[in-house]
Every structure is written in C-alpha cells, then in structure tokens.
Amino acid sequence: MGDMIESRVALVTGAAQGIGAAVATRLAANGFAVVINHHSASSEERARELAEMLTRDHGVETMAAQCDVADFEAVKEMVAAIKERFGRIDVLVNNAGITRDGLLMRMKDDQFESVIDTNLGGAFNCMRHVVPLMVKARYGRIVNISSVVGVYGNAGQVNYAASKAGLIGMTKSAAKELGARGITVNAVAPGFIETAMTAELDETASGALTSRIAAGRLGAPEDVANAVAFLAGDEASYVTAQVLGVDGGISL
Numbered sequence: 001m002g003d004m005i006e007s008r009v010a011l012v013t014g015a016a017q018g019i020g021a022a023v024a025t026r027l028a029a030n031g032f033a034v035v036i037n038h039h040s041a042s043s044e045e046r047a048r049e050l051a052e053m054l055t056r057d058h059g060v061e062t063m064a065a066q067c068d069v070a071d072f073e074a075v076k077e078m079v080a081a082i083k084e085r086f087g088r089i090d091v092l093v094n095n096a097g098i099t100r101d102g103l104l105m106r107m108k109d110d111q112f113e114s115v116i117d118t119n120l121g122g123a124f125n126c127m128r129h130v131v132p133l134m135v136k137a138r139y140g141r142i143v144n145i146s147s148v149v150g151v152y153g154n155a156g157q158v159n160y161a162a163s164k165a166g167l168i169g170m171t172k173s174a175a176k177e178l179g180a181r182g183i184t185v186n187a188v189a190p191g192f193i194e195t196a197m198t199a200e201l202d203e204t205a206s207g208a209l210t211s212r213i214a215a216g217r218l219g220a221p222e223d224v225a226n227a228v229a230f231l232a233g234d235e236a237s238y239v240t241a242q243v244l245g246v247d248g249g250i251s252l
Contacts, residue, residue: 009086010232011035011079013069013126014096016043018195019145021050022221023093026229028054032091033061035082039068039096061086069096069122070114079129088137091232092130094123095145097163101156112159119163120170127174131183140183141232144171145224148191148247164189168243175241184240186231191247193219214249 010027014020016038024034034054038047044066051062063085067078082089097119100111123144134140149157150164168187175185192209210217227246230236245251 007033007088008090009033009035009082009088010091010093011037011065011082011089011126011130012093012095013037013122014039015093016046016050019190019193019221019224020093020095021046022225023095023228024050025054026222026225027091027093027232028058028060028062030229030233031058031060032232033063033086035063035065035086035089037065037067037069037078037096040066068118069094069125070117072125072128075122075125076129079126079133083133089130089133090137090139091141091143092126092134093143093145093228093232094126094167096122097145099157099160101160103156104158107158112162115159116163116166119160120166123167123170127170131174131178134183135178135181138182140178140181141236142171142174142178142183142185143228143231144168144185144187145228146171146187146189146243148189148245148251151189151243151245152251171243172241179240184231184236186236186240187243188224188227188231189243189245189247190224191219191245191250193221193224195221212250213247214252217248219246219248 010032012024015024015036028034036047047064051064055062067074144167146167147164149161153161171187
C-alpha cells in the first residue's frame with residue numbers, strides 16, 4: 001500500500017480521467033484516502049468507477065465529489081462535505097482545467113473568461129477553502145498543475161497560457177504565505193502528455209511534435225502523477241515554491 005500514513009486525505013480536482021485519474025491512482029497506491037472531484041453529471045459514472053477501483057485495489061477510502069471548481073460557493077460546500085466525511089484534507093491537487101483555443105484577434109470574451117475562471121479561479125477557490133484546514137493542522141501539500149504553455153506560451157492559447165502562468169505566480173505567492181505553517185505549495189508543468197486530445201493527432205503531426213522532445217516520446221499521465229506524488233509526500237517537506245517541469249526536455 002506504500003509508505004504514506006493511511007489516514008491522510010488527498011483532494012484531486014478534475015480526477016475522473018486523464019492526468020487527474022492517474023494522480024488519484026498514484027496517491028491511492030501510496031495509502032492516501034482520495035477524493036475524486038469531477039465537474040458534472042456526465043462524469044459521475046467514471047468518477048464512481050474509479051473510486052470503487054481504488055478502494056478495491058488499494059484498500060483506501062474514496063469519495064466522488066461533483067463540483068464545478070469555478071463556483072466559489074460550490075467549492076465551499078464540497079470542502080465542507082469532505083471535512084464531514086474525513087475530518088481533514090492534507091493534500092490538494094489542483095488539476096481541473098479546460099481549453100477553448102483560438103487566435104487572439106478572434107477570441108470571444110467567454111472563451112477567455114471560462115478558461116481563466118476554471119483553470120485559475122478554480123485553483124484559487126479550492127485553496128481558499130482548503131487552506132484553513134491545513135493551517136489548523138499545521139500540515140499541508142498543495143500541488144498546482146500548470147503547463148509548459150504557461151512558461152513559454154503557445155500560439156492560439158492566450159487564455160490557457162495566461163491561466164497556467166497565473167497558477168505559477170499563485171503558487172509562489174502562496175508558498176511564501178504558508179511556508180511557516182507547515183504547508184508546501186508547488187507546481188508541476190507537464191509538456192505534451194498522451195491524452196484523448198493528443199490521440200487525435202495524425203501521424204505527421206504526432207511525429208513533428210515528438211521530434212521536439214528530447215526524450216523522443218510523449219509523456220504518459222503516470223509521469224505527471226509520479227512527480228505529484230513526490231511533492232505530496234513527506235520526502236518533499238523542504239521543497240516549496242518550485243515549478244517542476246515534466247516535459248521530456250521539450251523546453252531545451
């Protein structure tokens with residue numbers, strides 16, 4: 001079951017699939033009770049199936065929690081429900097995110113605002129409601145899932161890049177506020193990861209993309225999950241305000 005204390009509780013947002021599901025699975029393997037946040041009724045079945053699998057495979061408590069992280073009051077209610085169930089939240093992984101790509105000159109207000117509200121505002125909402133529990137416990141691990149796009153930018157993703165760059169600034173500022181209270185705050189910046197979106201690339205586009213990566217391959221969700229698991233553990237107690245790139249060397 002791993003080397004973590006079984007009673008510790010991790011909340012992973014956007015965890016019904018992709019990187020979030022991989023993170024939830026890795027933390028469960030390390031003995032964490034895991035709360036699998038998901039956005040809507042359409043993802044309810046996936047979230048519940050994942051929760052059941054993690055309990056069955058790793059013997060940990062799990063909880064599926066539907067909540068739009070962009071909704072401040074909904075997040076407040078979700079955190080209250082988690083507190084009632086488990087009494088604590090030791091780890092927060094802000095993974096929930098969306099894309100609504102488009103060129104700057106053609107981008108609509110709602111394209112920009114919805115991405116900022118979910119990717120950046122959602123992380124703030126979760127931190128705002130979870131941090132008081134961590135401060136009271138004088139222990140916490142917060143890991144924000146940023147992106148290499150937030151570091152280097154990308155054409156057609158002004159909104160997404162702004163949200164992910166904002167997460168890095170939020171990470172560093174929160175780390176300065178919370179470090180003396182036993183809470184670390186770090187970010188992970190994935191590169192191109194094998195997801196449903198990258199699976200749609202044709203062979204030519206996939207080859208061109210892979211040629212830019214020093215490792216010679218796209219990343220797997222588990223590569224990101226392993227980095228998150230380190231930052232969520234006791235071994236990383238003196239690591240805070242950092243941005244860990246998990247990009248196979250695409251940034252070289």
